[in-house]
Amino acid sequence: MAEAEREPSSEREVKLSAAPGFNLPDLNLATEEVTAAGEQEARLETAYWDTADLRLARWGVSLRYRARAGWTLKLAGSASEGLLVRPELHFSGPARTVPRRALDLLQGYVRSGELRPVARLSTWRRRVLLERAGQRLAEVVDDEVSVLDGRRVAARFREVEVELFPGGDEILPSLLARLRTAGAGEPDPTPKHVRALGPAAERPPEAAPPELGPEPTAGEVVRRALAEAVTLVLSHDLGIRLAGRPEDVHQARVGTRRLRSHLRTFRPLLDRDWADALRDELAWAADELGAVRDQEVLLERLQGHLAHLPAEDRKAGESICARLAGAVEESRTALRTTLAGKRYADLLERLVAAADSPLLSGQHKIPAVTVLPALALKPWEELRAKMRKLQAESPNEDLHACRILAKRARYAAEAVAPAAGPAAERFARAVAALQTVLGEHQDCVTASRWLRSQAGAGRRAFAAGELAARELVEAEKARAAWPKVWRRLDRPKLRAWLKA
Structure with missing residues (x-):
């Protein structure tokens, strides 16, 4: 039985949209004594799992399998001024079998439903690490995302993510300003798989309280x-x-x-x-x-x-x-x-x-x-x-x-x-x-x-x-x-x- 590899951690990131022609600017922040390491590139193959009616996505939860990285469960988080904070857990296990521990945690949402792959994303990632005196402060990634339907590319989009590490909050305003000047869009906390799945993933969660009209009935x-x-x-x-x-x-x-x-x-x-x-x-x-x-x-x-x-x-x-x-x-x-x-x-x-x-x-x-x-x-x-x-x-x-x-x-x-x-x-x-x-x-x-x-x-x-x-x-x-x-x-x- 696969178990969580470590205690839940919190991912803290800001997402920004980017046009196809966007290029990462120089991210060295001299006045703040922050240096940018050289760009690293990688191909990420990711499958997101959910029920047929996308219950997890609608509750703000995601479960994914990424080749060579294993399973990640991200819980519902909070967003403030574009900064998205989400607890996450990591599991080992084969690509086609949801870890037992993840299933147990998600039982309240899944219940009699069944988890299955609902979105496949292929991402070309460029990664830059920002440091000060050997301390990691932030990571900036430029992701070109292809949404796959079988072997066909059904859609493409691009986004930039700034992930913060301890001590990184102080450089966030300067970092975002540098990225915005280079052409990145407004902060948008929408997760990748929600963008890929479209409006169905943005519907209210099940059991959501209905809106009432000006003169509602008792029922x-x-x-x-x-x-x-x-x-x-x-x-x-x-x-x-x-x-x-x-x-x-x-x-x-x-x-x-x-x-x-x-x-x-x-x-x-x-x-x-x-x-x-x-x-x-x-x-x-x-x-x-x-x-x-x-x-x-x-x-x-x-x-x-x-x-x-x-x-x-x-x-x-x-x-x-x-x-x-x-x-x-x-x-x-x-x-x-x-x-x-x-x-x-x-x-x-x-x-x-x-x-x-x-x-x-x-x-x-x-x-x-x-x-x-x-x-x-x-x-x-x-x-x-x-x-x-x-x-x-x-x-x-x-x-x-x-x-x-x-x-x-x-x-x-x-x-x-x-x-x-x-x-x-x-x-x-x-x-x-x-x-x-x-x-x-x-x-x-x-x-x-x-x-x-x-x-x-x-x-x-x-x-x-x-x-x-x-x-x-x-x-x-x-x-x-x-x-x-x-x-x-x-x-x-x-x-x-x-x-x-």
């Missing part, structure tokens, strides 16, 4: 809300499979929770059997993600407290965190195993279908502004009824229940905001503030409970007690803060849109 708004949440799950899928990064786990969990909330709130507009079955399966996925996320939050909290421990207790505190960190890694491994299974792949297929064509019923063709505020009213009324019973000394479980209801009310308001307007957005922000303070309280309670269960004996028990005491202090602060936050939320003017 259109519901579909958009579902698509936004599905996109959240899919866009963080690869990050979880790659490294289980906390932010990816967090956002995927938020996506599953939003979906469950939407399917509950908008149940009158959905086929009930379809919605309930999907909610049940999402509950399973949310639990799997939550098992990791809850531990990550706990670890982050405790690590933040270590600096406040007396020096003589810090080592014991670090031991407590180390034990938890080990549990986090075990949970991440278990989560990646879950994501690699058929059950999760089937769920992703159902989510994509839900984003594209949810099973609507009832009054879904009626204008959204007529129907949706009333549906968003129900989770608010449930929250309001529970909050009005809350007392200063109410049990921790009651505060946690209110937090869950606040989350539902917030998600409902955010979902209908495209139809209900700024009033719904203001309301959602106010509910989010309540959710935050109640969430802080719950995190403190959870941390304190875990510390008590892990205390052990001796210095370790003492450190656990100190950490738990800090959490209890923070919990009391949150408990004292929620009444003021609630009063700001529970104002007739703020919720008037719900009954408009």
Whole structure:
């Protein structure tokens, strides 16, 4: 089985178009003490792999095989002022077999689809390395690209790439100015294979939220809300499979929770059997993600407290965190195993279908502004009824229940905001503030409970007690803060849109 040859690296480059007659200028930058090595030339033969509907390209991902260089997987990146930054991984393996590890990472996008060659590029490359005192700063390549269809050249284009190495940012403005003066075009981050594949590769990714007209129907708004949440799950899928990064786990969990909330709130507009079955399966996925996320939050909290421990207790505190960190890694491994299974792949297929064509019923063709505020009213009324019973000394479980209801009310308001307007957005922000303070309280309670269960004996028990005491202090602060936050939320003017 082929494995990644090294840890993910980040490619940082600027692409510029170039006309057929373009010539690389002298790239020695005397005022910046940068010298250009002699030109090197090479022929690059590259095959890009994707599904028939180009899912990878549409998500900003690419998988290629290059002769004598092996496989490269480039993840979705970010572009700012022409500078494209993309994480990439490299794999060994034969040209006609996608490495198993790459397939595993891409499963969230590919699912029941199949990867196959979709573009073949033959490139004549001229390469110039820029250095200062022996340090590589940048590499400039002039690529003449032929897009092949069998043995026939279907299209040609030319581009110049400037790849930056550590320390190279400072010379980028001078370098781009030199290239532009020589005739290179404006920076354009479009990857080669996307240019080769044409408009089909530039379509929105699957499950992309649809644009809404000025007077959308209820069904259109519901579909958009579902698509936004599905996109959240899919866009963080690869990050979880790659490294289980906390932010990816967090956002995927938020996506599953939003979906469950939407399917509950908008149940009158959905086929009930379809919605309930999907909610049940999402509950399973949310639990799997939550098992990791809850531990990550706990670890982050405790690590933040270590600096406040007396020096003589810090080592014991670090031991407590180390034990938890080990549990986090075990949970991440278990989560990646879950994501690699058929059950999760089937769920992703159902989510994509839900984003594209949810099973609507009832009054879904009626204008959204007529129907949706009333549906968003129900989770608010449930929250309001529970909050009005809350007392200063109410049990921790009651505060946690209110937090869950606040989350539902917030998600409902955010979902209908495209139809209900700024009033719904203001309301959602106010509910989010309540959710935050109640969430802080719950995190403190959870941390304190875990510390008590892990205390052990001796210095370790003492450190656990100190950490738990800090959490209890923070919990009391949150408990004292929620009444003021609630009063700001529970104002007739703020919720008037719900009954408009």
